[in-house]
Amino acid sequence: MAENLQVQLARQPEGVPRATDFQVTKAARPSAGAGQFLIRNMYLSLDPYQRGAIAGRHMGHTRLNQGDVIYGRCLGEVIESKHPDYKVGEIVVSESGWQQYFVSSGSAHDEVRKVKPEAPLSAYLGALGMPGLTAWAGVEKLAQPTLGDTFVVSSAAGPVGGTAGQLAKAKGCRVVGIAGGDEKCKTVIETYGFDDCINYKAKDWAERLKAACPNGINHYFDNVGGPMLDTLLTQMALYGKVIMCGLASLYNRTSDGEFAGNNMGPVVGKRAQLLGLVVYDYYDKFPEFQKIGARLMKQGKLAIHEDRVDGLENAPTHFVKLASGLNNGKALVAIAPEKV
Numbered sequence: 001m002a003e004n005l006q007v008q009l010a011r012q013p014e015g016v017p018r019a020t021d022f023q024v025t026k027a028a029r030p031s032a033g034a035g036q037f038l039i040r041n042m043y044l045s046l047d048p049y050q051r052g053a054i055a056g057r058h059m060g061h062t063r064l065n066q067g068d069v070i071y072g073r074c075l076g077e078v079i080e081s082k083h084p085d086y087k088v089g090e091i092v093v094s095e096s097g098w099q100q101y102f103v104s105s106g107s108a109h110d111e112v113r114k115v116k117p118e119a120p121l122s123a124y125l126g127a128l129g130m131p132g133l134t135a136w137a138g139v140e141k142l143a144q145p146t147l148g149d150t151f152v153v154s155s156a157a158g159p160v161g162g163t164a165g166q167l168a169k170a171k172g173c174r175v176v177g178i179a180g181g182d183e184k185c186k187t188v189i190e191t192y193g194f195d196d197c198i199n200y201k202a203k204d205w206a207e208r209l210k211a212a213c214p215n216g217i218n219h220y221f222d223n224v225g226g227p228m229l230d231t232l233l234t235q236m237a238l239y240g241k242v243i244m245c246g247l248a249s250l251y252n253r254t255s256d257g258e259f260a261g262n263n264m265g266p267v268v269g270k271r272a273q274l275l276g277l278v279v280y281d282y283y284d285k286f287p288e289f290q291k292i293g294a295r296l297m298k299q300g301k302l303a304i305h306e307d308r309v310d311g312l313e314n315a316p317t318h319f320v321k322l323a324s325g326l327n328n329g330k331a332l333v334a335i336a337p338e339k340v
Contacts, residue, residue, distance in 0.1 A: 002028070002029035003026045003027070003028065003029055003100075004026070004027045004028065004029045004030065004099055004100050004101045005024065005025075005026055005099065005100045005312050005313070006024070006025050006026070006027055006069050006097075006098065006099040006100075007022050007023070007024055007025075007069070007070050007098035007099070007312060007313075007315050007316060008022065008023050008024075008025055008066075008067050008068060008069055008070065009021070009022065009023075009054065009064045009065065009066055009067065009068050009070060010022055010023040010066060011066060012054070012055065012063075012064075013051075013054065013055075016320070016323055016324055017051065017054075017319065017320055017323050018320060019316040019317045019320055021316070022070065022315075022316035022319075024312070024313045024316070027099075029100075029101050030101060030102075030103045031080065031103070032080045032081060032082050032083075032103055033082065033103070034082055035082060035083055035105055036081075036082055036083055036103050036104065036105050037078050037080065037081035037082065037083045037086040037103070037104060037106070038078070038079055038080040038081070038101060038102070038103050039074070039076040039077065039078055039079070039092060039094060039096060039101065039102045039103075039104060040076050040077050040079045040100070040101060040336060040340075041074040041075070041076035041096055041099065041100055041101065041102060041335050041336065042074075042075055042076050042077065042121065042334070042335055042336050042337070042338055043074060043075045043076075043121065043122050043125055043332055043333065043334060043335060044072050044073075044074050044098060044125075044312065044315060044332070044333040044335055045072060045073045045074070045075075045125035045126070045129065045130075045330075045331075045332060046072070046315070046318060046319050046322050046331035046332065046333065047072075047073070047130075047131070047322075047331070048158075048246060048248055048322065048323070049246075050070070050071055050072060050319070051323050053071045054070065054071065059278070059280070060280075069097040069098060069099055070097060070098040070315075071095070071097060071098075072095075072096065072097050072098045073093060073094070073095055073096070073111070073125060073129070073130065074093070074094060074096040074097075074102070074125075074335070075091065075092070075093050075115065075121055075122070075124055075125050075129075076091070076092060076094070076096065076102070077089065077090070077091055077092075078090045078091075078092060083105065083106060085106060086106060086112075086114075090114055091114070091115045091116075091117060091121065091124075092112050092113060092114055092115060093111075093112070093113045093115055093124055093125065093129065094110050094111060094112040094113075095109070095110050095111040095112075096110075098312065098315055099312070100312060100335055100336065113286060118290075118294040118297075118298075119293075119294050119297050120304070121338060122304075122306060122308075122330075122332055122334075123297070123304050124290075125330070125332065126159040126163075126304055126306065126330035126332070127159055127162070127163045127293060127297075127302060127304045127330070128290050128293045128294065128297075129159075130279060131158070131159035131160045131163060131330070132159065132160075132163045132289065132290075132293055133279055133282060133283075133285070133286060133289050134160050134164075134245060134277065134279040135159075135160050135161075135162075135163035135164035135167060135221075136163070136164075136167060136282075136285075136289045136292070136293070137277060137279060137281070137282040137285070137289075138164055138221055138243040138245055138277045139164050139167040139168055139171075139221070139243075140167070141282065142241070142243050142275045142277060143168070143219045143221065143241050143243050143275075145168050145171055145173045145218065145219050146171070146172070146173075147171065147172035147173070148172065148173070148174070149168075149173045149174070149218040149219060150173065150174045150176065150213050150215060150216065150217050150218050150219070150237070151165065151168040151169075151173040151174065151175045151176070151217075151218065151219045151221070152175075152176045152177070152178065152209070152213065152217045152219070152220045152221070152232065153165045153168075153175070153176075153177050153178065153194075153220075153221040153223070154177075154178040154179075154200075154220075154221070154222055154223045154224040154228060154232075154248075155178075155179070155223035155224060155246065155248055156177025156178055156179045156184075156188045156192070156194065156197060157177070157179045157180075157184035157185075157187050157188050157305070157327075157328055157329060158223070158327070158329070158330070159304075159329070159330040160223060160245065160246065161177065161179075161221065161223050162177075162187075162188065162191075162192045162303075162305065162329075163293075163302065164221045165177055165188070165192055165194050165221075166192050166193060166296075166301065166302050166303065167296075167302075168219070168221075169193055169194070169195075169301075170296060170301045170302075173218075173219075174195050174213075175194045175195050176194065176195060176196045176197065176198065176209070176212045176213055177189075177192070177194045177196070177197040177198070178197070178198050178200050178205075178209070178224075178228070179197055179198075179199065179200070180199065180200055180201055180325055181199060181201060181328075182199055183328060184197075184199075184328050185197035185198070185199050187305050187328055187329060191303050191305045192303055192305070193303070195212075196212045198212060200228065206231050206235075209231075209232075209235060210235055213235060215237065216235060216236060216237030216238070216240065217232065217235050217236050217237055217240055218236075218237050218240050218241070219240060219241050219242075219243065220232050220236065220240065220241070220242045220243070221243045221245060222242055222243060222244050222245060222246070223245050223246035223248055224246065224247070224248045225244070225246070225247040225248070225262075226247070226262075229242075229262055230262055230263050230266075233262070233263070233266035233267060233270065233272065234266050236266065236270040236272050237270070238270055238271055239270070239271050239272070239273075240270060240272050240273075241272065241273045241275060242272060242273065242274050242275065243275050243277055244274055244275065244276050244277060245277045248325070304329075304330065305328070305329035305330065306329050306330045306332050307321075307327045307328050307329040307330065307331050307332065308330075308331075308332040308333065308334055309332075309333055309334070310333075310334045311333070311334070311335075312333060312335045314333065315333045318331060318333060319331075
């Protein structure tokens with residue numbers, strides 16, 4: 001019997017997830033029925049939002065129970081089809097979950113998008129995928145920086161932060177990243193091409209950031225929230241913009257009252273704008289963004305850096321690494337070869 005390896009929830013995580021919160025199981029490989037198609041997944045994207053999705057705290061996701069397949073976006077190949085709009089051999093990104101094979105009817109719930117590759121396939125889960133679209137929407141649609149602006153990004157070594165900084169750099173900004181560790185900062189500067197990167201684990205990181213941004217911060221792309229946001233707000237230039245994208249400081253919280261909130265006084269004093277970013281608002285812009293992103297890659301203006309592991313059975317430990325903030329680059333699981 002052909003098998004379908006899956007990763008399911010063993011128990012709801014408390015705080016930072018552990019590998020034992022997940023279970024690797026084998027099910028029968030599904031077949032496509034009428035109006036359906038079967039996808040052989042090649043790459044699984046691991047993303048910070050999945051921590052909240054598992055607990056039912058992320059938009060559009062219900063709380064998972066024991067035995068449920070973990071939420072996740074995959075890139076794969078259609079290997080069987082009884083659907084008029086999907087042909088065998090086409091490459092698609094879908095909300096397949098953590099498993100080798102997935103049957104879809106192409107419904108909105110499955111979030112299936114066709115990919116016509118103009119870059120490495122795995123990039124369509126990172127810099128040319130949802131993380132990249134998030135970055136592009138924040139930079140182009142909300143921040144709208146101009147030549148000479150100072151643009152600061154937290155979680156700068158990740159696919160959202162790294163892409164956002166490179167897009168701002170391409171527009172002529174001075175770009176400064178914030179990342180957790182010297183190795184991550186090295187990636188941010190040497191691979192992504194940022195002008196500087198501040199290791200927030202250093203005791204004097206706030207002073208270092210101020211020195212790196214002597215004229216204040218015109219745009220802050222926030223992937224963290226919490227106390228870091230409080231610090232950044234005091235360093236904003238007048239009329240600066242804060243793009244509120246992620247809340248990494250809260251993803252592993254054990255209760256809703258764990259964080260008391262931010263000090264909004266500096267927002268008033270700096271006459272700053274706080275702009276919320278939800279990537280789903282820009283899904284209709286995917287084709288436009290991917291053309292732009294692929295062109296920037298070909299021009300050497302958009303680099304990717306992956307933190308990948310081979311084998312779906314290793315997804316739990318790799319996710320724990322991500323949730324602990326230890327990943328350097330886009331967290332990715334190679335499930336199967338691109339060609340069979």
